[in-house]
Amino acid sequence: MTKWLLYGANGYTGELIAREARERGLEPVLAGRNLAAVKPLAEDLGLEYRIFDLRDADARLSGIEVVLHCAGPFSVTAAPMIDACVRTRTHYLDITGEMDVFAYAREIDGLARAAGVVVCPGVGFDVIPTDCLAVALHQAMPEATGLRLGFDLPLALSPGTVKTVLDGMAAGGRARIDGRITVTPLGGRTDRIDFGKGTRPALAFPAADLHSAHHSTSIPNIEVYLPLPSPLILGTRISRRLAGLLARPGVRAAAHKLIDKTVKGPDANERATGTAHVWGETTDAAGRWATARITTANPYRLTIDGALTAVTDLLAAPDPRPGAHTPATLFGADLITRLSGSGPLTITTPDTTEGTSR
Structure with a gap:
């Protein structure tokens, strides 16, 4: 074997x-x-x-x-x-x-x-669903020059995921602009986005998709968004100095130890019943757009x-x-729809009154 x-x-x-x-x-x-x-x-x-x-x-x-x-x-x-x-x-x-x-x-x-x-x-998760959406959108709009991705997660996160988010904050904001990863102010890029459950305020953050989606599609401008309450977005802007503090190895190590002690991750029921909503949008130089959404199983x-x-x-x-x-x-871009509890992947364009499913 x-x-x-x-x-x-x-x-x-x-x-x-x-x-x-x-x-x-x-x-x-x-x-x-x-x-x-x-x-x-x-x-x-x-x-x-x-x-x-x-x-x-x-x-x-x-x-x-x-x-x-x-x-x-x-x-x-x-x-x-x-x-x-x-x-x-x-x-x-x-x-x-x-x-x-x-x-x-x-x-x-x-x-x-x-x-x-x-x-x-x-x-x-996150990369399978967002990567598959990115490729599906690129196939629908090969001339796309801009790509935005995002996901709305269940609340309960594992210690490892919380550490990843914390370390991302320590690095500050990031976006891919004209093909290059560019440092941006933490909390500086916001929007209101319908991830699949209605429009919510959202904050751009430094996700792996800035690399993975560019690898998969070669689209030069990429941002990734996470929905957050407006007061928390405001707090993120205010706490930019905290990002510098978290960049110190000793402070980050202490924060990781605290996370290990206090964060337990979702239980079996949350993993079985929770869902995530994943969204993507491409645009081209002429202003045309395409939007994709999918509901997936709980991230874990x-x-x-x-x-x-x-x-x-x-x-x-x-x-x-x-x-x-x-x-x-x-x-393949159909990987996400082959996974239990996920799908269909729906793409909407200005020419469609309802999304087309894959």
């Missing part, structure tokens, strides 16, 4: 993926640094396990065809695992939503191609399903195209 390895199996999302994998009859090798956490989980599920630090990853990937990397913060852990996978000719997947990981994947694209290795970050449910679908599809592919990918470039 072809082996694949789940690194970070003892994390909040990693454990959920491990348990779901076993329920589906899959047999990942569970891995991580924490013997006291990984071993009991592996024994409970009847799975093989390996304990290693990322510095030793090369020697521990023997016999592994695909790594699903779930150990955050990905801004720290992804590059060492990607490097090890390229050196050992092992395909790489992860569930990150962090910009820097996609940027690094593009940097090592040539090495990955030479090694015959797939490197595809972001096979979870989608991440579990998306990650396992990515693993099984990659293992089954007879000759996967090597190099750096996004979910939509590797698995």
